[in-house]
Amino acid sequence: MITFVPDPGLLESPRGRDWPVLPAVRSAAGRPPESADVVVVGAGPAGLAVAAALWHHGVRDVVLLDRDGVPAHRFFRRIDRLGQRVLRSPYEHHPGVEGYRDCELLDFARLHWGLLTPVERREIRMAQAGHRSVVPVDVFEAYCRHLVASHRIGERLWRAEVREVRPGTDSVTVTGAGFTTTARHVVLCTGEQRRDAPDDWWGGGIAPPGVGYWDEPVPAGSGGLAVIGAGLTAAHLIADGLAAGRRVHWIVREPGERYQCADVNSAFFRPEGRSRFESVGRRDRLELMARYRRASIMFEFRPSLQRAEAEGRLVVHRGLAVAGIAAGPRVRLADGTRIGADHVVLALGTTPAAEAALLPPEVAAARDGWPDLDERDLSYRRAPRVSAVGAAAAMVLGPAARNIDGHRVATARVAAAVTAFLRRGSPVQETARERVMTGV
Ligand SMILES: Cc1cc2nc3c(=O)[nH]c(=O)nc-3n(C[C@H](O)[C@H](O)[C@H](O)COP(=O)(O)OP(=O)(O)OC[C@H]3O[C@@H](n4cnc5c(N)ncnc54)[C@H](O)[C@@H]3O)c2cc1C
Structure with a gap:
């Protein structure tokens, strides 16, 4: 192939x-x-x-x-x-x-x-x-x-x-x-x-010290970085962290990251995809949105991210949801794993x-x-x-x-x-x- x-x-x-x-x-x-x-x-x-x-x-x-x-x-x-x-x-x-x-x-x-x-x-x-x-x-x-x-x-x-x-x-x-x-x-x-973090990650309100969102500056340094999210924004943050010599933990809730041209199935950029969408009712549209609009990463990132993972500079936690984030900062995953880092970035998408x-x-x-x-x-x-x-x-x-x-x-x-x-x-x-x- x-x-x-x-x-x-x-x-x-x-x-x-x-x-x-x-x-x-x-x-x-x-x-x-x-x-x-x-x-x-x-x-x-x-x-x-x-x-x-x-x-x-x-x-x-x-x-x-x-x-x-x-x-x-x-x-x-x-x-x-x-x-x-x-x-x-x-x-x-x-x-x-x-x-x-x-x-x-x-x-x-x-x-x-x-x-x-x-x-x-x-x-x-x-x-x-x-x-x-x-x-x-x-x-x-x-x-x-x-x-x-x-x-x-x-x-x-x-x-x-x-x-x-x-x-x-x-x-x-x-x-x-x-x-x-x-x-x-x-x-x-x-x-x-x-998109904001769910309230139960730290009880809502302002993020704990050392935790920021993707559209905020990431403090410079060579300390560990944890990135939460499966999209292109996460990929950029990881690439930037690796380039700065940081060890990066990447937390992906899905079973694995996806490499695709776009987050949206390409048919929806064309008239036939749009008319398929417009021909169904509201409930089916919601279902199509959930199925065909999913976080993914441009293909071009795959070689460097895979190399970094093989070399241990990038640790990927796949298939694990975040259960909580505490001061430290420290991320707790659904299986009880705790990840410490100098900085945690939330790349949870947009609404x-x-x-x-x-x-x-x-x-x-x-x-x-x-x-x-x-x-x-x-x-x-x-x-x-x-x-x-x-x-x-x-x-x-x-x-x-x-x-x-x-x-x-x-x-x-x-x-x-x-x-x-x-x-x-x-x-x-x-x-x-x-x-x-x-x-x-
Ligand atoms: C990092 C990133 C990369 C992306 N790359 C692509 C890409 O390559 N291709 C693609 O198709 N899409 C991409 N997107 C999706 C992207 O968000 C949209 O394509 C584009 O930004 C949307 O344009 P917009 O005008 O709808 O929103 P925006 O670019 O967000 O513009 C909305 C504007 O409205 C202003 N505004 C909002 N509320 C008010 C208010 N109450 N009063 C006054 N002004 C207000 C804001 O200040 C802002 O300037 C990307 C998104 C992100 C976050």
Whole structure:
């Protein structure tokens, strides 16, 4: 049997190159405007996709609000915290706009051929031939800057933390510290937050000393490290620890770690996978989500992790759940094993951000933890002037909704529906009234 083992050198793309991009447009300053046609909350990859699509549709009165005030800042901050140099998603999964002849991620990379390493150029050839390809974070970041400049997004982006989104009959009121913006439509692109440890690990509340989460700094040093989690984040933390000469304990609850291209079965990135998801009821969708969205690690990590394990630098505890974490720090496993380390990192994944907390409870109407969205335009059933793009759309679009490619699909639906509503005024509004009146 031939085993496909990609070159581990793919993981080492340089960061911080000097990419020539379009002249940046002035960033918005001061308070957000008091009114807008559309407010987009969150300027991560999803918010950028929505803003760019609206620009193509000719919708110009758009206000983007993000607590960091910098495009995709949280995304790159998380990636850089982990020392991640390549994206997991391939070139075809780009945050550009479906159906418009834009400069796409692959075109952008080819335009800057001279800046790329031989390994990166080979990946472009792979992408052109329709094979799996790996995108450097550096290319992706430069492309996001290009997207912002070419769609004049920067001048519509304000640094602002949204505290409340209150839908009314004719408008939606968006409120934060020191500002209120009234919009005809709001798109929530608030992303995901890290998953917290179960309360029973240490009794809830702040983590014990020496225990941190994946998106927090890991104290430097050569002392032992324990990493809990089975995903790519865990793999990066382990690789970083090993590179610093630390002995690493890796705690994987599942019987073994999984090496895959993506956490999501690739069918769900394609129309047939999405339509399979959309053709079944809520219960089956939950089952598909549980079955096909599972933590895994990029193939490229396998050689180095297996070598480290064989050499005893990495100790893998497979098939054992964490029973508790005590000061020390010391991790207790289900079979009674106790693991001591200088630092314990929790890489437990993410959950959809609490966008529901922004909305009145009767509007958020979460079922099984997922918002209740209209399948056609991803608007909240009880607030048709508010829609969601990103992880929150997973009960409509399937497990890939949280990924860059899922944003592209969601954006196509949302931007077309919002544009139609703004142009004609009536369709969405009428549907809105009908839905509120019938309580559907
Ligand atoms: C380390 C890591 C690597 C990943 N790599 C990939 C990959 O290679 N390919 C892929 O497809 N996916 C990847 N993902 C999944 C990834 O989360 C998404 O693709 C992407 O970040 C989601 O974009 P988003 O815009 O939905 O969310 P985010 O990037 O989280 O952006 C949401 C934005 O909303 C802002 N926000 C939230 N709430 C508010 C509020 N109340 N007021 C104002 N602003 C607010 C946040 O500050 C943030 O900037 C990765 C995730 C992680 C954590």
